[in-house]
Amino acid sequence: xxxxxxxxxxxxxxxxxxxxxxxxxxxxxxxxxxxxxxxxxxxxxxxxxxxxxxxxxxxxxxxxxxxxxxxxxxxxxxxxxxxxxxxxxxxxxxxxxxxxxxxxxxxxxxxxxxxxxxxxxxxxxxxxxxxxxxxxxxxxxxxxxxxxxxxxxxxxxxxxxxxxxxxxxxxxxxxxxxxxxxxxxxxxxxxxxxxxxxxxxxxxxxxxxxxxxxxxxxxxxxxxxxxxxxxxxxxxxxxxxxxx
Amino acid sequence: xxxxxxxxxxxxxxxxxxxxxxxxxxxxxxxxxxxxxxxxxxxxxxxxxxxxxxxxxxxxxxxxxxxxxxxxxxxxxxxxxxxxxxxxxxxxxxxxxxxxxxxxxxxxxxxxxxxxxxxxxxxxxxxxxxxxxxxxxxxxxxxxxxxxxxxxxxxxxxxxxxxxxxxxxxxxxxxxxxxxxxxxxxxxxxxxxxxxxxxxxxxxxxxxxxxxxxxxxxxxxxxxxxxxxxxxxxxxxxxxxxxx
Numbered sequence: 001x002x003x004x005x006x007x008x009x010x011x012x013x014x015x016x017x018x019x020x021x022x023x024x025x026x027x028x029x030x031x032x033x034x035x036x037x038x039x040x041x042x043x044x045x046x047x048x049x050x051x052x053x054x055x056x057x058x059x060x061x062x063x064x065x066x067x068x069x070x071x072x073x074x075x076x077x078x079x080x081x082x083x084x085x086x087x088x089x090x091x092x093x094x095x096x097x098x099x100x101x102x103x104x105x106x107x108x109x110x111x112x113x114x115x116x117x118x119x120x121x122x123x124x125x126x127x128x129x130x131x132x133x134x135x136x137x138x139x140x141x142x143x144x145x146x147x148x149x150x151x152x153x154x155x156x157x158x159x160x161x162x163x164x165x166x167x168x169x170x171x172x173x174x175x176x177x178x179x180x181x182x183x184x185x186x187x188x189x190x191x192x193x194x195x196x197x198x199x200x201x202x203x204x205x206x207x208x209x210x211x212x213x214x215x216x217x218x219x220x221x222x223x224x225x226x227x228x229x230x231x232x233x234x235x236x237x238x239x240x241x242x243x244x
Numbered sequence: 245x246x247x248x249x250x251x252x253x254x255x256x257x258x259x260x261x262x263x264x265x266x267x268x269x270x271x272x273x274x275x276x277x278x279x280x281x282x283x284x285x286x287x288x289x290x291x292x293x294x295x296x297x298x299x300x301x302x303x304x305x306x307x308x309x310x311x312x313x314x315x316x317x318x319x320x321x322x323x324x325x326x327x328x329x330x331x332x333x334x335x336x337x338x339x340x341x342x343x344x345x346x347x348x349x350x351x352x353x354x355x356x357x358x359x360x361x362x363x364x365x366x367x368x369x370x371x372x373x374x375x376x377x378x379x380x381x382x383x384x385x386x387x388x389x390x391x392x393x394x395x396x397x398x399x400x401x402x403x404x405x406x407x408x409x410x411x412x413x414x415x416x417x418x419x420x421x422x423x424x425x426x427x428x429x430x431x432x433x434x435x436x437x438x439x440x441x442x443x444x445x446x447x448x449x450x451x452x453x454x455x456x457x458x459x460x461x462x463x464x465x466x467x468x469x470x471x472x473x474x475x476x477x478x479x480x481x482x483x484x485x486x487x488x
Binding site: 031036039041042043044045046048049050051052053056060063064067068071074078082085086091092093096097098099100101103124126127128133 | 282294295304312335336341342367
């Protein structure tokens with residue numbers, strides 16, 4: 001699975017919903033108790049059958065996870081090649097460029113001739129701001145990114161995912177040297193419960209993130225003091241001026 | 245996968261969203277065209293790499309589908325047993341009842357002693373209104389079911405799913421003899437496109453449902469005529485009366 005897709009899924013939210021549903025499981029609405037005894041026995045029997053279903057469902061989820069890991073290993077060389085191209089460590093092959101350009105023919109017709117390289121800029125390494133652009137193209141993320149965040153996210157050079165030995169995964173955000181913090185990587189690890197849920201599916205438990213080592217005065221989580229007070233007094237004096 | 249879970253997913257809605265996303269793929273925001281030529285070549289190269297990713301993703305989706313079918317075969321005897329218990333064709337085993345009752349101990353404590361069978365009702369076959377109850381316990385379905393619908397849905401005795409030979413699946417709703425229509429089963433078939441989408445995933449195409457053979461005057465899709473006209477004329481005459 002692509003890390004960007006994982007990000008978009010917001011496992012914390014999924015976990016909260018699962019927790020809520022789990023509190024509802026087994027709660028009585030009074031309906032079951034109102035049934036004749038022989039019907040209640042049949043409902044109990046169905047719950048027993050459902051337990052067998054849940055065991056199979058848990059096996060199914062395990063097999064899907066194994067399949068995901070198998071394909072993750074196949075995807076990884078492509079992600080590595082992407083990182084190398086994005087960060088200017090290698091150039092794409094002619095075959096890769098041609099395969100990509102097949103999709104672009106319509107675009108080229110619309111936008112006219114290929115733009116010549118600007119003469120007043122030097123050669124550019126890799127694809128600048130690739131990950132910032134990717135994040136801004138994901139609507140649920142775009143709304144969260146402030147202009148100040150962008151300055152730091154411009155220096156994001158890779159996002160990777162790793163599976164844990166227990167249920168869960170880790171997201172790794174790798175940065176260039178930047179003005180905001182000293183960490184080279186920021187990771188966030190999502191832990192799932194060891195026991196599958198009532199329905200046999202994995203259940204989100206909690207997530208831990210690295211502490212960001214902010215450079216002095218560069219903590220992006222601290223709100224910049226708005227100089228509203230000054231504007232307000234300017235307005236006040238202006239109002240005063242008009243009043244006279 | 246359980247048919248109830250499939251129902252809840254609303255593939256038509258998923259399909260509409262996918263269609264919308266597909267129209268966006270390849271659309272230009274002008275950003276790419278603004279890049280220097282060597283950066284554009286790298287972006288084209290990444291698209292070529294992404295194509296390899298999509299091929300692998302399509303293989304992954306195929307393997308997941310095979311896994312779903314493998315487990316569907318394991319689930320099927322449990323679904324068949326459920327149908328037999330629900331419809332009074334067999335009783336659950338003691339083991340099944342005991343396994344189910346393990347989850348209920350807390351409920352019993354809350355609701356007091358097990359209710360004795362009512363003496364003025366005869367023996368009840370199976371679990372009446374099982375599927376109507378299931379549907380009413382699914383919030384997204386509950387809001388769609390009117391009181392008139394309930395009269396027909398009380399006679400729903402099974403919901404099953406079948407895979408198609410092509411991408412897609414069929415839902416089968418089986419009914420007892422009822423006052424509303426002559427069909428024994430109503431089916432709805434969901435077709436997916438033969439070609440996987442840009443990202444390698446299956447894409448919903450369309451769905452076909454059986455024609456319901458309504459009994460005379462029993463079509464539940466026709467709104468019951470509200471006797472407003474009469475009320476209105478009553479009101480009009482009353483107004484007239486008051487006017488005099």
